[in-house]
Amino acid sequence: MTHSGTAAPARRITAVPEKIPVTLSVNGKPVKLLVAPWTTLLDALRDHLNLTGTKKGCDHGQCGACTVLVGGRRINSCLTLAVMQEDSEITTVEGLARDGELHPLQQAFIDHDAFQCGYCTSGQICSAAGLIAEGKARTADEIRELMSGNICRCGAYPNIVAAIQQAMERS
Missing domain, CATH: 3.10.20.30 (Beta-grasp domain)
Structure with a gap:
């Protein structure tokens, strides 16, 4: 009670x-x-x-x-x-890596220093792999738009776009 x-x-x-x-x-x-x-x-x-x-x-x-x-x-x-x-x-x-070799996106992120703290990097790389497979992005502006769901608090966006462009050219 x-x-x-x-x-x-x-x-x-x-x-x-x-x-x-x-x-x-x-x-x-x-x-x-x-x-x-x-x-x-x-x-x-x-x-x-x-x-x-x-x-x-x-x-x-x-x-x-x-x-x-x-x-x-x-x-x-x-x-x-x-x-x-x-x-x-x-x-x-x-x-993403195969036979001990980095995926082209992983290598491009290193080449372009496309990370600072690295926290968002795995999500950025996986999203970029999906983006490339979709075949919709042709320009830097399109890459930025289609990657807009991936936030980088460090602000490494120019380097991320450059890395994605490098990987797109090599695929």
């Missing part, structure tokens, strides 16, 4: 959902996980697979630090659930 003499409302007990199995292909390798239904792809990559190149920035899809490629398309991994990507091909920044 409460101090006013009325009975306290009954508390509902909510059962915690069981973990769900999910199969993904991450960087070319099949992966089976058991995750809570609310686990984002970002958290699955970082916490379950220890792929920490993908960064948690805003956790609201506004900064692009968590950008990965799903089926070759760039997405914010903080905005999708891992279970929604069942059987999807996911590529993180760790999966």
Whole structure:
């Protein structure tokens, strides 16, 4: 009873959902996980697979630090659930290099010093890989517009654009 003499409302007990199995292909390798239904792809990559190149920035899809490629398309991994990507091909920044050789974008970012603190770099590189695959950007202005979902707090934008242009020329 409460101090006013009325009975306290009954508390509902909510059962915690069981973990769900999910199969993904991450960087070319099949992966089976058991995750809570609310686990984002970002958290699955970082916490379950220890792929920490993908960064948690805003956790609201506004900064692009968590950008990965799903089926070759760039997405914010903080905005999708891992279970929604069942059987999807996911590529993180760790999966772009091949046979010990950097991806052309990774090399271009080094060549053009297209990072300062480096926090946004993996998302920038994955987004740029998706951008190049889309084939829509031809000019620096188009690159800037189509990369606008990836924020760099250090302001390395001119170098990022130059790096993307270099990689576009070599692909």
